[in-house]
Amino acid sequence: xxxxxxxxxxxSVPEGENLVLNCSFTDxxxxxxxxxxxxxxxxxxxxxxxxxxxREQTSGRLNASLDKSSGRSTLYIAASQPGDSATYLCAGIxxxxxLSFGAGTTVTVRA
Amino acid sequence: ETGVTQSPTHLIKTRxxxxxxxxxxxxxxxxxxxxxxxxxxxxxxxxQYYREEENGRxxxxxxxSGLQFPxxxxxxxxxxxxxxxxxxxxxxxxxxxxxxxGETQYFGPGTRLLVL
Numbered sequence: 058x059x060x061x062x063x064x065x066x067x068x069s070v071p072e073g074e075n076l077v078l079n080c081s082f083t084d085x086x087x088x089x090x091x092x093x094x095x096x097x098x099x100x101x102x103x104x105x106x107x108x109x110x111x112r113e114q115t116s117g118r119l120n121a122s123l124d125k126s127s128g129r130s131t132l133y134i135a136a137s138q139p140g141d142s143a144t145y146l147c148a149g150i151x152x153x154x155x156l157s158f159g160a161g162t163t164v165t166v167r168a
Numbered sequence: 169e170t171g172v173t174q175s176p177t178h179l180i181k182t183r184x185x186x187x188x189x190x191x192x193x194x195x196x197x198x199x200x201x202x203x204x205x206x207x208x209x210x211x212x213x214x215x216q217y218y219r220e221e222e223n224g225r226x227x228x229x230x231x232x233s234g235l236q237f238p239x240x241x242x243x244x245x246x247x248x249x250x251x252x253x254x255x256x257x258x259x260x261x262x263x264x265x266x267x268x269x270g271e272t273q274y275f276g277p278g279t280r281l282l283v284l
Contacts, residue, residue: 061210091272093275098256098280099277099278100170100174100275100276100277100278101258101275102275103272103273148211155213155224155226156203156211156213156260156273157213158203158211160208160209160210161209161210
């Protein structure tokens with residue numbers, strides 16, 4: 058059974074600072090790992106998907122890495138902006154085809 | 169916008185009642201998954217349907233049931249509501265059920281259910 062943990066639970070930074078969000082998982086046989094963004098009371102928006110054969114994915118200011126051997130993924134957000142304030146969730150898919158989510162990291166970027 | 173819609177957006181029920189939540193997937197998506205997200209937690213997998221058949225189930229009791237229709241719509245039914253069923257219910261659609269091909273799931277905005 059896949060267990061996903063995200064640390065820290067909350068993070069507050071001044072605008073312009075780089076963000077580092079951590080995700081760890083227990084089952085190294087994951088098929089892929091996804092990072093999502095969730096605004097308060099809203100659904101999930103997919104940010105990046107890393108397949109098991111890949112080590113990282115990039116989209117604009119976002120970069121996500123995946124290390125299956127250590128069971129870790131990291132989401133980097135460069136030059137943070139107040140609009141980046143949200144909850145960030147990571148989720149992995151294993152051979153049971155379901156997404157297993159962490160509890161999320163709530164980010165506040167102060168102007 | 170993901171093209172996935174859910175209705176209603178909010179719902180209030182009392183304990184013991186039954187509720188039906190609806191989801192409309194992106195056209196062509198044969199797979200729909202339902203998740204329950206309690207306040208302050210990550211979403212928990214309820215079940216998945218692929219081509220109108222249940223294709224996997226999480227740790228939820230049988231009073232949680234679902235249906236998927238040929239027109240890319242689906243339902244989540246919950247009987248005998250309990251207070252702990254209060255949560256945001258999310259549906260997600262994709263072409264195929266497996267994540268091994270880099271398949272992402274597209275989430276709807278959710279239905280917020282409050283059980284009193």
